[in-house]
Amino acid sequence: MITKINLNNVASYKSPTALETDKKVNLIYGLNGTGKSTLSNFLNKQTEEKFKNCSVDGLDENKEILVYNQSFIQENFFEPENLKGIFTLSKENKEAETKISNAKKEIEKLEIEKETKDKEFVIEQSSINQKTENAKNTVWKIKTDYSGGDRVLEFCLEGYKGSKDNLFSYIIGLPKPDQKPTKSIDDLKKDLQSISGNNAEKYPYLPKISFPAQIVENEPIFTKQIVGNENSSVSQLIKELGNSDWIKTGLQYLPTEPIKENEICPFCQEKTISNTLLESIKNYFDASYEADISFLKAFLAEYSLIIESIPSKAIFETNPKFETNKKDFEIKRLK
Incomplete structure (x- = not known):
């Protein structure tokens, strides 16, 4: 107690x-x-x-x-909002009844939202249907504009001229170009008329422009610095002069056989060329140097032949379609 x-x-x-x-x-x-x-x-x-x-x-x-107080009543009694004064006893029952009541409220709320969304969906679907129908009518105008009579582009619509839906599905299924077309409908008509029907014209064959010289341009030797034998006694002097080609050219004016006394230098016109100096200069331009120079000459010859193989611009200018495609030709030729 x-x-x-x-x-x-x-x-x-x-x-x-x-x-x-x-x-x-x-x-x-x-x-x-x-x-x-x-x-x-x-x-x-x-x-x-x-x-x-x-x-x-x-x-x-x-x-x-x-x-038994107000707290006990709130925890253990459930009073429905629509049945005032009628209670359900026990804490567990109250919790269950409260959850059911809240769930019913949520269901009512969701049903109202669903009804609103359904109405919005009907309105939106009606708008989409109207826009789709307008688009079909616009696309169908292609058929009425470019088929029948002497319309030269009619062949593009074969298989799609009998159904508005089929033509619409075909058009929207085409891949979209990344860039705006450069030719108009009239340009396409002229091109087609020039190769078909009574107005067809035969143009001379235009040679293909190709330039495979990239193979030569990418040769590793063009990234290499070509120098002579650095162990030669004259290598430092030639480096300071900065013109090994000039020295090498002068070799053709020097004796090829051993000399008894100093010879006249082709560069300074004084008797300064001795056997020792002559051998030193020849040793600078060793086998490795000569091999690199030979490679360069071979690549030069190959590159020259590729340049000469490019068709002359005059060949293209004689073609009747040259003026129409002159801009594209110039871009291609410059590349």
Whole structure:
């Protein structure tokens, strides 16, 4: 049996307050705001943080305190909004009924949203259908404009002239070009008329322009610095002069056989050329140097032949279609 209830620092009990009794049945009454609800809430939920300074004396640990107050009603009774005054008892039933009620509200909300979306869908679908029909009519105008009579482009519509839907599906299925076409409908008509029907003209064959010189241009030797034998005694002098070709050209004016005395230098016109100097100059232009020079000469000859194989511009200018395609030709030729 509870003999004493201690309340402190909670709600209206700002200072320690005790309620003592030796009776099994006790009646507590008072004005609003005097702490009756706080007392019952404490007995109902003693473990809550706000009641940490409160306690109960005389209570058997095996006994359960049952409190019937407003909190108990809210937790254990469910009152439907449309049936005021009718309750469902038990905490579990209340939770279930609350979930069902909330679910019904959510369903009603979703149904309203669905109805709104359905109306929007019907309006949007109607707009799409109207736009699609307008597009089909626009595409069908291609058929009426370019078929029948002497319309030379009619052959492009074979198989699609009998159905607006088929022509529309065919047109929208075509891959879209990355760039705007450069030729107009009239240009296409003229091109077609020039190769078909009574107006067909035969033009002379135009040779293909090709330039395979990239193979030569990409040869590794063109990234190499060609120098002579750096172990030669005259290599440093030739480097300082900065013109090994000039030195090599002068070799043809020097004796090919050993000399008895100094010869006249083809560069300075003084008798400074000795056998030793002659051998040093020849050793500078060694086999590796000569091999690189031979490669360059061979590539030059090959490159020259490729240049000469390019058809003359005059060959193209004599063609009747040259003026029409002059711009494209010049771009191709410059590449």
